[in-house]
Amino acid sequence: xxxxxxTLINGLSLGGIYAMIALGYTMVYGIAKMLNxxxxxxxxxxxxxxxxxxxxxxxxxxxxxxxxxxxILGILIEKIAYKPLRGxxxxxxxxxxxxxxYLLQSLALIxxxxxxxxxxxxELKSVSLFGVPVQISALLTLAVTVVVMVVLTLFIxxxxxxxxxxxxxxxxxxxQLMGINVNGIITVTFAIGSALAALAGLFxxxxxxxxxxxxGAMPGIKAFTAAxxxxxxxxxxxxxxxILLGFVECIAAKITVIAPYTDAIEFSIxxxxxxxxxxxxxxxxxxxxx
Amino acid sequence: MNLKKFKFTHYIxxxxxxxxxxxLAVLTMTKTVFPSSFLxxxxxxxxxxxxxxxxxxxxxxxxxxSLGHAGFMCVGAYLGGKVASMLVxxxxxxIPTFLISLAVGAIAAAICGAIIGIPALRLRGxxxxxxxxxxxxxxxxxxxxxxxxxxxGAMGLATxxxxxxxxxxxxxxxxxxxxxxxxxxxxxxxxxxxxxxxxNEIAAKxxxxxxxxxxxxxxxxxxxxxxxxxxxxxxxxxxxxxITFDYNYSIEILVxxxxxxxxxxxxxxxxxxxITFLNxxxxxxxxxxxxxLQDLLYALILIVIIIYNNAPALKNFRDRVSxxxxxxxxxxxxxxxxxxxxxxxxxxxxxTKIEMNEVLSVDVVPPDLQDPSGKGGDD
Amino acid sequence: MAAYMLExxxxxxxxxxxxxxxxxxxxxxxxxxxxxxxxxxxxKTTIFNLLTGVYKPTTGTFYLDGEELxxxxxxxxxHKGIARTFQNIRLFNNMTVVRNVMVGLHNQPEFKCSLIETxxxxxxxxxxxxxxxxxxxxxxxxxxxxxxxxxxxxxxPYGKQRKLEIARALATNPKLLLLDEPAAGMNPxxxxxxxxxxxxxxxxxxxxxxxxxxxxxxVAGLCDEVTVLNFGTVLAEGDxxxxxxxxxxxxAYIGG
Numbered sequence: 001x002x003x004x005x006x007t008l009i010n011g012l013s014l015g016g017i018y019a020m021i022a023l024g025y026t027m028v029y030g031i032a033k034m035l036n037x038x039x040x041x042x043x044x045x046x047x048x049x050x051x052x053x054x055x056x057x058x059x060x061x062x063x064x065x066x067x068x069x070x071x072i073l074g075i076l077i078e079k080i081a082y083k084p085l086r087g088x089x090x091x092x093x094x095x096x097x098x099x100x101x102y103l104l105q106s107l108a109l110i111x112x113x114x115x116x117x118x119x120x121x122x123e124l125k126s127v128s129l130f131g132v133p134v135q136i137s138a139l140l141t142l143a144v145t146v147v148v149m150v151v152l153t154l155f156i157x158x159x160x161x162x163x164x165x166x167x168x169x170x171x172x173x174x175x176q177l178m179g180i181n182v183n184g185i186i187t188v189t190f191a192i193g194s195a196l197a198a199l200a201g202l203f204x205x206x207x208x209x210x211x212x213x214x215x216g217a218m219p220g221i222k223a224f225t226a227a228x229x230x231x232x233x234x235x236x237x238x239x240x241x242x243i244l245l246g247f248v249e250c251i252a253a254k255i256t257v258i259a260p261y262t263d264a265i266e267f268s269i270x271x272x273x274x275x276x277x278x279x280x281x282x283x284x285x286x287x288x289x290x
Numbered sequence: 291m292n293l294k295k296f297k298f299t300h301y302i303x304x305x306x307x308x309x310x311x312x313x314l315a316v317l318t319m320t321k322t323v324f325p326s327s328f329l330x331x332x333x334x335x336x337x338x339x340x341x342x343x344x345x346x347x348x349x350x351x352x353x354x355x356s357l358g359h360a361g362f363m364c365v366g367a368y369l370g371g372k373v374a375s376m377l378v379x380x381x382x383x384x385i386p387t388f389l390i391s392l393a394v395g396a397i398a399a400a401i402c403g404a405i406i407g408i409p410a411l412r413l414r415g416x417x418x419x420x421x422x423x424x425x426x427x428x429x430x431x432x433x434x435x436x437x438x439x440x441x442x443g444a445m446g447l448a449t450x451x452x453x454x455x456x457x458x459x460x461x462x463x464x465x466x467x468x469x470x471x472x473x474x475x476x477x478x479x480x481x482x483x484x485x486x487x488x489x490n491e492i493a494a495k496x497x498x499x500x501x502x503x504x505x506x507x508x509x510x511x512x513x514x515x516x517x518x519x520x521x522x523x524x525x526x527x528x529x530x531x532x533i534t535f536d537y538n539y540s541i542e543i544l545v546x547x548x549x550x551x552x553x554x555x556x557x558x559x560x561x562x563x564x565i566t567f568l569n570x571x572x573x574x575x576x577x578x579x580x581x582x583l584q585d586l587l588y589a590l591i592l593i594v595i596i597i598y599n600n601a602p603a604l605k606n607f608r609d610r611v612s613x614x615x616x617x618x619x620x621x622x623x624x625x626x627x628x629x630x631x632x633x634x635x636x637x638x639x640x641x642t643k644i645e646m647n648e649v650l651s652v653d654v655v656p657p658d659l660q661d662p663s664g665k666g667g668d669d
Numbered sequence: 670m671a672a673y674m675l676e677x678x679x680x681x682x683x684x685x686x687x688x689x690x691x692x693x694x695x696x697x698x699x700x701x702x703x704x705x706x707x708x709x710x711x712x713k714t715t716i717f718n719l720l721t722g723v724y725k726p727t728t729g730t731f732y733l734d735g736e737e738l739x740x741x742x743x744x745x746x747x748h749k750g751i752a753r754t755f756q757n758i759r760l761f762n763n764m765t766v767v768r769n770v771m772v773g774l775h776n777q778p779e780f781k782c783s784l785i786e787t788x789x790x791x792x793x794x795x796x797x798x799x800x801x802x803x804x805x806x807x808x809x810x811x812x813x814x815x816x817x818x819x820x821x822x823x824x825x826p827y828g829k830q831r832k833l834e835i836a837r838a839l840a841t842n843p844k845l846l847l848l849d850e851p852a853a854g855m856n857p858x859x860x861x862x863x864x865x866x867x868x869x870x871x872x873x874x875x876x877x878x879x880x881x882x883x884x885x886x887x888v889a890g891l892c893d894e895v896t897v898l899n900f901g902t903v904l905a906e907g908d909x910x911x912x913x914x915x916x917x918x919x920x921a922y923i924g925g
Contacts, residue, residue, distance in 0.1 A: 035416040081593055084601040090415050091355055092600035095548055096593055098357075098541060103589035109582045217537075221427075224420060260435040267424035274417060275409055471788055478787035478794060479775055479801065486761045486772045493759035496721055498747035498776045498841050507784070 005132045007250050013138040014207070015246020016145030020200045021223030022230065022238035023152065024193030030169040030233035031189045034090070037097035038077060040220015041104035042194050046070045046201030047211045048112060051119045059121045067198040074194025075187055083183070101217075108213035117211040121202060137206040144203070148196065149239055156235065165189065169233065218263075222249075225270045231283025240281060245269075300477075303469060303556050311462040318456050327570075329458050333526040335566045336461035337519045340468045342546040342562035343555055344515035347472050349544065350553035351481065352508040353488030354410060355419040359543045361426030362399045362513040364535035366520025368433050368441050370395025371449035371530055383453035388460065392521045399517020400510050402429070407509035411502050414491075426540055433532040446531035449524040461522055468515045473555060475511060484508050545592050551599075671735030674699045674877040675845055679729035680719055681901075689715045690901040691728070695879075697845075697894075702871055702878045704892035704909065706885075708921055711898040713881045714756055717847050720879075721753050722746040734844055748776060750844035754834040754851065756881075762823035766814055766833055769822050770805035773840025780804075808836045812866065828859050832866070839874065846870070848880040852887050860884065864891050889913060897921070 021043065028036045046066040053062035081100050085093050124136040156162035167175040168185045176182050197216075204219060205211065222245060230241025245266060252262040273280065298305075314332075318324075345359045374391040381387045402425075409421045436443050475481045483504050486494040495501055524530050546565055550557030565588075572584050598604060673696045681691035690712040697703045705713050718724045720731060722743040730739040738746050752773075761769050774780050782797040809815045812832040817825060822833060831851060838846060851867070852860045864887065870876050882888050888895060888909065895912045897905040905915040912918060 029416075035419070081597070084597050084603060087602045088600040091349075091353065092596050094355055094416060094419060095544065096596045098544070099589050099592035099596065102541060103586065103593065106582055106585035106589055110586065221423065225424070228417070228420065261431060264428045264431040267428050270424050271409060271421055274413055274421060278413055278417065474788050474790055475784075479771070479780070479782060479797065480784055480787055482764070482768055482772055483775055485764055489761035489763050490759045492723075493755065493761065494772070495743040496723075496747060496753050496755075496759075497773050497837060498744050498752075499772065500744050 002132045003254070005130065006134065007247075007254060009129075009134050009138050009142070011247035011250035012243065013141040013145075013203070013246070014250055015243030016141055017200050017203045017207075017219070017242075018223045018226045018245050019239045019242025020145055020148060020196045020203075021219060022227040022242045023149075023235065024196050025224050025227040026230070026232055026235060026238040027165075027189050028193050029227070031165060032078075032082065032086075032186050034082065034093045035097060035224070036082075036190075036193070037094065038100040038104060039193065039197060040216040040218075040223070041101050041108075042070050042074060042197040043201040043204065043216030043219060044108060044211075044213060045073055045104060045216075046198035047119070047205055047215050048108060048117075049198070050121060050202060050205060051112075051117050051211055054119060054121065062121065063198075063202055066201065067195050070194040070198035070201075071191045074190040074197075078187060078190040083186075105213045105217070112211075112213065114212065119205050119209050119211055121205060121209075124206070137203075141203045141206065144199065148199065152192075153235065161185075161188065222266060225266060227280075228270060229273050229280050231280030233284065234280070234282040237280055237282035303473075303559060304466065307462065307466055307469070307559075311459065311466065314462070315456075315459050318459065324455070326455075329455055330526070331567065331570055332458035333461050333522065334570060335563050336458065336465045337522050337526070338543075338546065338562040338566040339465050339559050340515050340519040340522070341543045342550065342558040343465075343468050343472050344512045344519070345543050346547045346550070346553070346555055346558045347476070347484075347508055348512045349547050350555075350558075351476055351484050351488060352505065354414065354505075355544075356406075356422040356509075356512070357419050357537065357540050357544070358406065358422035358424075358426030358429075359512075359516050360535040360537070360539035361422075361429040362402055362516035363520035363523065363539075364426075364429050364433060364532060365402050366395035366399040366517025367524040367530050367535070368447060368520075368532075369398040370517070370521030371447050371524030372441060374450050374524065375448065378450045383450050387450075388452065388525060391525070392518060395521035395524075396514050396517045399520065400514040402517075403510040403513025404506060406513070407506040410505050410509055423537060423540075426535070426537060430532045430535055442529075444531075446529040447524075448529050449527065451528045452525040457522075457525055461526075464518055464522060468518065469555070469559075471511065472515070476555075480504065480507070542588070545588055548592060548595060671732065673697060673732075674701070674734055675720075675731065675879065677716075677720075677729065677731040680716070680726050680731055681728040682715060682719055682724055682726050688901050690719065690898075693729070693896075693898070693901075693903055695896050695903075695906075697877055697879060699877055700871060700875065701893045702867065702880070702891055704888045704895035705879060705881045705898065706883070706888055706895055707898035707904070710900075712901040713898055714849060715901070716898070717753060717849055717881065720746075720847060721751055747841055747843070750842075751847065752838035752841045752843035752845075753847035754831070754838055754849055756849040756853070758827075758830050758834055760822040760830055760833060760837070762821070764822060765819050766822055766825065767802060767805050767809065767818035769833055769837050770808055770840045771801050773837040774801050774804055777840075777842055805840065808840055809833075811869070812836050828855055831855070831863075835866075835870075839870065839876075844877060846876055846878045848878065850881055850883065852882055852884050860887055863887075867891060885913065 021039065024039050024042075025036065028034065028039070046069070049066040049069045050062045053065045056062065077100055081096050082093060085096060122137070124140070126133045126135045127139075128134070156165060164175070164180045165185055165188070167178065167180055168182055172182055175185075200219070200223075201216065204215070223242065226241035226245040227238050228241070229244060230237025230239070248266060248269065249262055252265055253259050258265065341359060341363065345356060348354055348356045370391040373394045374387055377387040377390060406422060406425050410418055413421060433441050434444055438445065441447050476484070483494070483499045484507075486497070486499055487501055487504060491501060520535075542565070543562075546562040547558050549565070550559070550561035568584070576583055599608070675695065675697040677693055677695045680693040680695075682689050683691070693712075693716060695703070695705075695716075705716060707713055715724070719726050720738075722738075722741055722745070726739060730737055732738065733750055736749065738749055738751070741749065761772060764772070780797050780801050782793050785791075787794045806815055806818060809818055812829075812835065814825075814829060814833060814836065817829065822830065825833060831854075835846075835848065835851065848867070852863055855863060867878060867880075868891070871878055880892070892909045894907060895909050896903055897912055897915070897918045899921045904921055905912045905918050
């Protein structure tokens with residue numbers, strides 16, 4: 001029972017973080033039709049911003065600044081690196097994104113050096129839930145994730161801007177003809193994705209407070225995996241994939257024999273799902289017109 | 291072969307590397323002792339060139355992005371290294387040991403190439419890129435968690451460094467072999483089929499090209515030589531650690547290919563040699579805190595080059611200021627249309643050029659404008 | 670030798686609930702130039718996609734020269750003898766004109782040359798390359814593209830791109846050639862030129878041709894018989910004049 005409950009909470013909270021990052025990938029993919037490889041590194045930037053502003057001893061200011069800074073950075077990256085390539089070959093865009101990821105990592109290395117930084121945002125203990133000790137941070141992660149998901153879903157379904165985003169993801173050309181500012185929508189998408197990445201950075205720090213320049217790389221890749229498993233471009237898919245992956249990771253880590261192979265297992269799941277169902281669980285099939 | 295048609299420029303890379311190899315071989319035979327740093331640099335450069343040329347086949351000519359090239363190298367290094375360490379007590383640290391290890395490493399990598407080639411048949415673009423990335427990570431993770439007795443696990447696998455100083459000569463010969471295979475492949479009807487798939491897969495299928503077969507062949511050749519590079523690496527060092535072959539290494543190889551101009555083999559060779567040279571020399575110049583500037587530089591170069599070469603808005607600028615045109619002017623090339631070869635043709639050329647009289651005579655729709663979404667068609 | 674070069678039997682496909690084509694029966698005799706016409710969205714290109722294996726038919730089947738080709742892959746269907754052009758031109762843009770045609774010659778038995786032979790540069794490699802280039806040049810000269818052979822395909826003007834696509838399709842030595850709106854975007858002079866070229870192909874290559882076209886003058890001047898499609902079903906068929914004058918057809922085009 002204890003093992004079950006801790007694994008459940010752990011899996012859900014890790015899955016929530018993955019889902020939050022995966023949302024960024026999936027929204028950008030759906031709207032700008034590109035794989036934003038640098039998304040994982042935005043998480044790292046968020047982490048470092050929190051680290052810097054924690055000098056003020058005010059965690060809320062630090063979190064606010066992290067979100068703000070990541071949003072600005074996300075928009076800047078889009079404007080400088082990706083926008084000039086709109087209409088160019090997807091391969092070129094992908095390679096540029098990889099370049100941006102590399103750039104952010106090496107900038108962080110220059111500024112913060114290679115030694116890992118320990119960041120404690122909140123002093124959180126664990127509480128007893130049905131007689132089982134549970135980390136408050138995990139519960140907090142879970143709660144915030146749920147709130148974010150609900151707000152985002154409502155935003156996309158019921159606001160003008162949200163519906164415009166759906167329109168752009170369906171058909172950029174037609175959306176433009178309907179008077180939607182496509183460039184503006186893409187900017188908003190990057191901003192939302194980056195804000196979510198900053199939050200994900202916060203929660204990742206709460207799980208393991210060691211900050212290096214590759215802090216966001218692995219969670220980024222895994223969240224992308226989650227987005228693909230759920231069906232890229234699909235928001236519920238990102239949530240489903242994220243939580244699935246979080247569970248797999250937490251369960252695999254509990255089994256001694258396969259624990260070292262956790263990463264390998266997750267990536268194998270990705271490859272298998274792509275082979276069996278290339279569009280993921282909830283993705284839409286796109287047929288190329290001949 | 292018709293000697294009159296023999297085009298020196300087509301084979302210049304063989305000559306340059308061949309002459310270099312011969313000169314160095316003669317010097318070695320005449321008992322010239324090279325400093326060990328030079329030997330090390332030559333080995334490193336050869337490994338990089340083999341990796342870049344082989345990756346260029348998939349990225350530049352097949353048009354698919356592989357982010358797991360270091361994974362194939364890893365397989366080659368570990369299997370070749372393991373075979374070598376088993377053979378050395380029996381056959382000594384000799385040339386046959388080297389050749390057998392080389393064969394084993396290359397074949398193992400080729401098998402992995404075939405395995406990765408299978409998803410490549412169903413997936414394209416971003417999806418395939420992420421699968422190759424996953425493959426690289428899986429390979430790394432598997433070797434990292436092996437026991438000490440098999441592949442050494444996290445501590446790494448101790449491999450016999452080649453006993454003779456002339457390993458770099460073998461390395462150079464292997465560069466020549468890689469170049470010959472990849473270049474001969476590309477400049478043949480089979481290579482033409484591969485570039486056709488890159489340019490338009492649907493049209494290639496309708497033209498009767500066996501897309502499955504050629505994608506697999508391209509992936510297998512590419513992986514094989516990554517494996518060769520891995521075996522070379524295991525012979526040039528004394529311990530191999532799986533952490534070496536991480537995602538960043540795959541990216542570094544990709545940078546070489548992009549820097550050289552995708553689909554341009556000679557460019558890849560020069561870029562690979564240059565980056566490897568800088569990798570070994572820069573740490574002596576950029577010491578301490580400056581050392582990290584190197585990565586920053588690569589990242590910036592990658593972004594700037596891709597945007598410069600691909601941004602639709604810069605097209606007119608590129609047409610006016612193109613390096614190849616400048617070179618042509620310098621060497622007073624006549625406007626010889628036969629000088630265009632597919633291997634030099636850039637994969638990212640956007641069709642435009644409309645003749646003036648055409649504009650006057652018909653309502654010409656440039657093919658890139660008539661159907662921007664790629665989903666025209668009345669039915 | 671079958672009675673018909675192409676025979677489709679109740680050919681149909683549905684995407685989800687949408688029946689893009691149903692019960693299409695077309696019979697084309699050898700050496701015919703056959704037209705497939707109909708208003709926008711009638712399912713003409715869908716038929717082409719079915720015949721070339723891009724889509725698998727949900728109902729019915731089709732025979733080329735008596736041989737059933739349903740269910741074969743796109744490349745197999747090409748090997749069996751159906752070649753096509755595309756409505757939105759699909760050339761190998763970053764390859765030269767002559768190489769585009771050489772890709773078309775890839776599977777011809779006389780240009781066989783194994784991978785090993787090319788990798789080791791055995792004499793056969795050079796022989797085949799030379800022979801392929803010569804053959805490609807011949808094909809290009811039919812379309813007046815010989816001079817352009819070393820230009821990149823993407824740098825050709827629109828009309829010549831259409832011709833190059835036909836040349837590439839012919840290079841695969843088909844029994845049946847499918848042309849998807851070959852005259853689209855051409856001026857009257859170029860269209861007339863195209864009519865002559867298509868007739869030349871039929872006579873000199875012993876070819877059967879099925880084409881989709883919107884230009885009725887072009888169809889009337891070229892096609893022996895036509896099938897008129899509307900909403901995925903056959904509206905009329907038979908010899909071109911009477912089919913075009915069928916009141917149903919006129920209604921479908923003008924609407925009403």
